[in-house]
Amino acid sequence: MALDLSKAKVEVAIAAGAFLGEGPHWDAQERRLIWVDIYAPSIHIYDPATGKDEEYNIGDKLKSLGLSDNRVSIGAVVPFRGSSTKFLVAVGPYFASYDISSGEMKVLQEIEKDKPTNRLNDGKCDPVRYNFFETSLFLFLFVFVLRVWFLKL
Secondary structure, three states, rough: OOOOOOOOOOOOOOOOOOOOEEEEEEEOOEEEEEEEEOOOOOEEEOOOOEEEEEEEEEEHHHOOOOOOOOHHHHHEEEEOOOOOEEEEEEEEEEEEEEOOOOEEEEEEHHHOOOOOEEEEEEEEOOOOOOEEEEEEEEEOEEEEEEEEEEOOO
């Protein structure tokens, strides 16, 4: 039996005005939507119960890692199990942890050191916490997906 969507109502949930919003992740434990604005670069946490969208800009944190301007970006965010404030983030060429309560960022691993134009772009996490991320090369207006990465915590 086919699902009838003819009477479905579509409405804006978040009028965020993001530069490049991407990577939505539903955090079932906390009942919130987590997403990123790639080039802001920032993490957003949206609470549908209150309609509030909190933004955590991490640009200064990324610049302190010594990233060049073309790599100061966030590609994806997923929550650490059992924590409401700590996240795994894909930033530039790094897998890192970020705690929104303390503002602390720790680099966990760097990838593709020999490819300075590549960056981690998007990622997803399954319920077992297998994390998959891709790296992309941006050349003019074209995006090339180069590799898919697997990270198990």
